[in-house]
Amino acid sequence: MAQRLPGPPPLELVGIADREHPRVVRALRFREEVRVWEADGGLVLLTAGGS
Structure with missing residues (x-):
């Protein structure tokens, strides 16, 4: 397993609950x-x- 880098992430990540985005819909079919x-x-x- 990779070790985490020091400090905060270089990008701001904002958690979302959108289940309608095409990539999320596809992921939910398999996971x-x-x-x-x-x-x-x-x-x-x-x-x-998933399988």
Whole structure:
């Protein structure tokens, strides 16, 4: 596992609950847990579970 870098992240990540974004909808088809953050210029998705 990679070690975390020191200091705050270089981008501000804002947690969102939007389940209608196409990438979130697709991730939910294959994964049980989907967490989403919005950053300048895009989304960050972390998932767990699924097949």
